[in-house]
Amino acid sequence: MGHFNFHHHFLAKTGIYNLNFKENIPDSIFSAGIHPKDILPDFKSQLLWLKKIAENKNCVAIGECGLDSLVEINLDLQKEAFLKQIYLANELQKPVIIHCVRQFQEVLRMKQFADIPMVFHGFNKKSTLGNQLSEKGFYFSFGRSLLQNVDLQLFFKYVPLEKFFLETDAAEIDIDIIYQKAAEIKDLKIEDLNEIIDKNLQTIGINI
Numbered sequence: 001m002g003h004f005n006f007h008h009h010f011l012a013k014t015g016i017y018n019l020n021f022k023e024n025i026p027d028s029i030f031s032a033g034i035h036p037k038d039i040l041p042d043f044k045s046q047l048l049w050l051k052k053i054a055e056n057k058n059c060v061a062i063g064e065c066g067l068d069s070l071v072e073i074n075l076d077l078q079k080e081a082f083l084k085q086i087y088l089a090n091e092l093q094k095p096v097i098i099h100c101v102r103q104f105q106e107v108l109r110m111k112q113f114a115d116i117p118m119v120f121h122g123f124n125k126k127s128t129l130g131n132q133l134s135e136k137g138f139y140f141s142f143g144r145s146l147l148q149n150v151d152l153q154l155f156f157k158y159v160p161l162e163k164f165f166l167e168t169d170a171a172e173i174d175i176d177i178i179y180q181k182a183a184e185i186k187d188l189k190i191e192d193l194n195e196i197i198d199k200n201l202q203t204i205g206i207n208i
Helices: 044-053 075-092 104-113 127-135 148-156 176-186 188-203
Strands: 017-018 030-034 059-068 097-099 118-120 139-144 162-168
Touching: 017 059, 030 044, 044 059, 044 075, 059 075, 059 104, 059 176, 075 097, 097 104, 104 127, 118 162, 127 139, 127 148, 148 176, 162 188, 176 188
Parallel strands: 017 030, 030 059, 059 097, 097 118, 118 139, 139 162
Antiparallel strands: none
16 A cells, blocks of 8 residues: 555545545545535535535545635635534544635634544645644645745644645645655654554544
8 A cells, every 4th residue: 555645636546535526436535525616605505415425434534625715705605614514524523624725714713613633735834823723733734835845844844743644635746755755854764654644544533
């Protein structure tokens, strides 16, 4: 088995595939959610679809979902949809994979409604914000930005071992490259990094 890819958009890859609305359910594990850019004015049909899909044994997380200041969807509508997905995750006891663009403080506020682990995917911010979120119990998944973003590398170097995952997201790169960089920054052996990720998955309720 290769390195675990926490969040990706390619069915051929291993790890957690991000399922799109009304897409056929894959044989492998996946996450399902309503992305902020895809929220309909009346998202009841989307929510009904999600509730049905999320009960599938291969659905290991809700998401990606969250808040995005750069999409045209009304922010209040985004908050409503995000909250309903948090409640669904609570009900099913599955972690949430968060998409967040310029709304970190609001996501931080909304965490009070969650009693499940919440993971910021594709995290690429500086230590100041990262430390604040870490102290509030959030997890992080790091992707391609880890390869070159020096500020992000500094945060990653000191992020607790029990708080992170690694991903490719939509980038057409090999997850091995990200693992190699992460191991270098953390001064870890690749085998130890794999064990850490496996343990973290179990901690948030994902058994592979």
